[in-house]
Structures are given as C-alpha cells and as structure tokens.
Amino acid sequence: MRRLQPPGWPAPRGYANGIEASGRLVFVAGQIGWDETGAFVSDELAPQLEQALRNVVAVLAEADAGPEHVVRLTWFVTSRDEYLSSLRQVGEAYRAVMGRHFPAMSVVEVSALVESRAKIEIEATAVV
Template structure:
C-alpha cells in the first residue's frame, strides 16, 4: 500500500517490520480518533477473544476514517492498549493477518502498551488512531 506520507528511517537503523519508527505528514487535515474497542456499531461485543476484538477494533477505525474521507493509507500513528501481553504474543500471526485484512500493508508509527484493564470490562484491546489527509493542491498556501 502506498501512502502520501514520508516514513522516517535514519541511515544505519534496522528496518522496522510491521510499524514505522516515525512519519512526516505535511499540510492537510488532521483526523484524530478516540480509543476504539472491539465492539460493534451498537456497542455490543460479538467477540470475547483478543484476535476477534482486534479485528473489530480495526474495522471501527476504518469506518471512522471513511467517515472523514480518509483511508488506512492516511494513518500516521496508532497506539494500542492491550490487557494481556502473553495473549498478544501468542497470537501475533493472527493479529498480523487481521491487520492486513482490514488496513492492508500500511504500517504507521505504532506503540503497543499493556494496561491492567480498560474501561469496558470485556474489552481486551483499545486503539487510538491519528491520520492526515493531504491537502488538495488548491488548499496549499502559497
């Protein structure tokens, strides 16, 4: 997947795999999404496992991006909050598969943080997202 943004990769650094160390986005509209969890549009959980909730969380992010006129390629940052590091590590392949199914092969700057709990008792993952929709040529200041 291509992105209109620049990936930061200093000379001599090992290539980031599945994430970016940093990104540069110039101009345009900033899209900031609050923490999304793995429930459906009616705020009901259909999945009680990490992988199912993770995929639903990404679908929620994709729906909000679309509402803003953006797509996964506009993401510049994701912050994941997970409640169980061991469950996360045990499911890396399935999580990666779900990520690529929903967001493709665009990997923005990311952080994954283990937390004790999330506000919704059944939630296993919460993800905050930031995207930048590039300015159209007519929007660029002279």
C-alpha cells in the same frame, strides 16, 4: 507521507519508526472490539483487534479518509502475553483491515480497559 528510517537501524516489522506528513489532521478516539450495536464480536484478542480497526476505519470514513491516511496508532492491550502469543492472528487481522500500510505505532499493556470484556483499545491519528 514519508516513512522515517534512521540510517543503520534495523527495518521495523509491522510499523514505521516515524512518519512525516502534511495536511488535514484527523484524530480517532479509542475504539474497542465491539460492533455498531455495542456487541463484542469475540472474547479473543485478534477478532477484537480486527473489529476495533474496522471501527477506526469507519470513523476515518466520516472525514473522507482511509487506512492509507493513518500516521500513528496506539494500541492498549490488557495482556502482553496474549498479544505476543497471537502475533500471527494479530497480523492477519491487521492486514485484513489496514492492508500493508504500517504507520508509526506503539503497543502498551494496561491493567484494564473501561469496558471489562475489551482486550484492546486503539487510537489513531491520520493526515489527509
């Protein structure tokens, strides 16, 4: 994998502008902050984010992949304001699961998710 950083652009923090990769593609459906029993771990954003990422990693493991193979993440959050006000906790939760691997990423605010208690849903693409 190679991070793509156009000359003169400011360095992104917590994500990459782009990733170049070749290999076997793995697509992970949207994961939310509930555990393997379908119980939400919390009603707060950061713990839900951490659990959603743990769920992504669990699906990746089924393809003999890990966080280091992720080339793209898309996060759907129900509150931009809550996301921005909890960036420190979000960063800690992210690093607890993904380490210091920062793929191409988008964060999108949505009006709601299908599961009413969900505050975040995360899709992933990996290349192994």
